[in-house]
Every structure is written in structure tokens, then in C-alpha cells.
Amino acid sequence: MSRESTELRVGVDAGSTTWKAVAIDGEDRVVAVRIEPSEPRVDEQTRRGLEDMLRPFGGARPQAIGATGYGRKRVPDATSRVTEIAAHAAGAARLVPSAGFVLDVGGQDAKAIRLGPGGRALEFAMNDRCAAGTGRFLENALARLKLGWDDLDHTVRAAVRPARISSTCAVFAETEIVGLLADGVPVPDVVRGLVDSLAERLAALVSQVRPDGPVTATGGLARAAALLEAVASRIGQPVRPAPDPQLAGALGAAVLAGRSPGPV
Numbered sequence: 001m002s003r004e005s006t007e008l009r010v011g012v013d014a015g016s017t018t019w020k021a022v023a024i025d026g027e028d029r030v031v032a033v034r035i036e037p038s039e040p041r042v043d044e045q046t047r048r049g050l051e052d053m054l055r056p057f058g059g060a061r062p063q064a065i066g067a068t069g070y071g072r073k074r075v076p077d078a079t080s081r082v083t084e085i086a087a088h089a090a091g092a093a094r095l096v097p098s099a100g101f102v103l104d105v106g107g108q109d110a111k112a113i114r115l116g117p118g119g120r121a122l123e124f125a126m127n128d129r130c131a132a133g134t135g136r137f138l139e140n141a142l143a144r145l146k147l148g149w150d151d152l153d154h155t156v157r158a159a160v161r162p163a164r165i166s167s168t169c170a171v172f173a174e175t176e177i178v179g180l181l182a183d184g185v186p187v188p189d190v191v192r193g194l195v196d197s198l199a200e201r202l203a204a205l206v207s208q209v210r211p212d213g214p215v216t217a218t219g220g221l222a223r224a225a226a227l228l229e230a231v232a233s234r235i236g237q238p239v240r241p242a243p244d245p246q247l248a249g250a251l252g253a254a255v256l257a258g259r260s261p262g263p264v
Contacts, residue, residue: 093119
């Protein structure tokens, strides 16, 4: 990237499973996006990914680069580094201006956030101690069942008698799944049990920020309608996905890149 652009700001969300980048112009309009599976070398992936994403703009160097996600400290040339909470709050507020509460379900953690004016996080609760409350839990379980993300919703809706997944540990839950299948429990019932188990943990997390209105969902799992419906039924409030929910963190990092640096 050779010359600086006073118009472009970029946000990079170096997540545990996917690397996301968003470029916005001087009016905060999204002009370019990129999503890739995460690689071990965040610095190399970021240099290559941004070069490819910004090639249509003549190789201009962005005015600012905001970084978030677990790999944010390894994003080269970042002018600001912000927590995932700040990034998802700002991104959700930009995607859904009326949002008052956010539920972000990432690969290795989940966050419930109460928003204030301008997309500022006023209160949050976070679960990052056990994979059983995250997207990785469901991803690994689906792989064990030889299912993909695209199979989730219709498989859940085919359940007749949802299985009860009692383990609170992702490792033990996987063992429990094997036992259920050995006992002849149909796959849809097992999958519905997994979704219900995850929904219970997410609902408990959301309840800590006491939502009194609709919840906006971000992160990769926000695309799973069956999961959002299960959470909504437990908290008594609608849970609706943000547009392009996977990009909320990167978008928020780009928006915040034009402001004073946030906490690392």
C-alpha cells in the first residue's frame, strides 16, 4: 500500500476462527469487506488480506487501521486496538441504529452488551472460560455428527423429542453425544439438545444485562435462526441478527479507528 488515503479507514477483526476486515469511506459507508479462515500468523494474513482488499483503490494506505479480536495485538500498523466488547457495540449500533442490547457469539467467547448513546458499551457480561458457551462448542459437535452450519436449522426443526445434554463441559458433552447416538437417539433430537444447551447458557448471559427490549445478535452464530429463537424463548425478548453479523466487530473497529485509541 503506497500512498495514504484520507477517506478510507479499515477495521480488522482477528478472530479465533475467522479473519474479517471492513473498509469504510469518509461518510462511514462500507466500501470493501473480506472474510477468511484465521491463519496462525495474524501479521502476515493481515498484510496480504488488506493488500488484496484495497487493490481496487489503487493500493492506497488507509488513514487509520483499527484492530480487534483475540489477535488484535498482532495486527501490523494498527493505529488503534479496541476490545471486542467496544468493537461489537460500535458495529452493532452502526448496523442497527435502534439497538439497545447486543449478544455476540464468537468462536471462543460470548458477550452480552447493553448499549448507550453512540454505540458505547454501558454494561456487559462475558463467558470465555468454557467452550460450552461458544460457537466452537456447536461447531465441534456438528463436525462429530458430520453436519455443517447449513444443516443446523432444518435439522433442529426435524427434532421430535429433544435430547438432554447435561454436561457443562464441551469435552464431556462430546462424549455424551457419542453415548446418545449409541443408544439410538435420532440425530435431529441430539442437535436440538445441543442448541437448547447452548441457548440456556447464552440466555443466562443475556439476563445479566437485563434487556428490556429486542436483542441484536452479532458473530457467526447469529446466522443460526434456530439458536436465536431458542434464546429468545428463554429471555422473553426477540433476538434478531444484525445485517452481516460476522462483520460487526471489524466494522466497529473501523468506526472507532477514527476516534481516540481505545484500550488494548
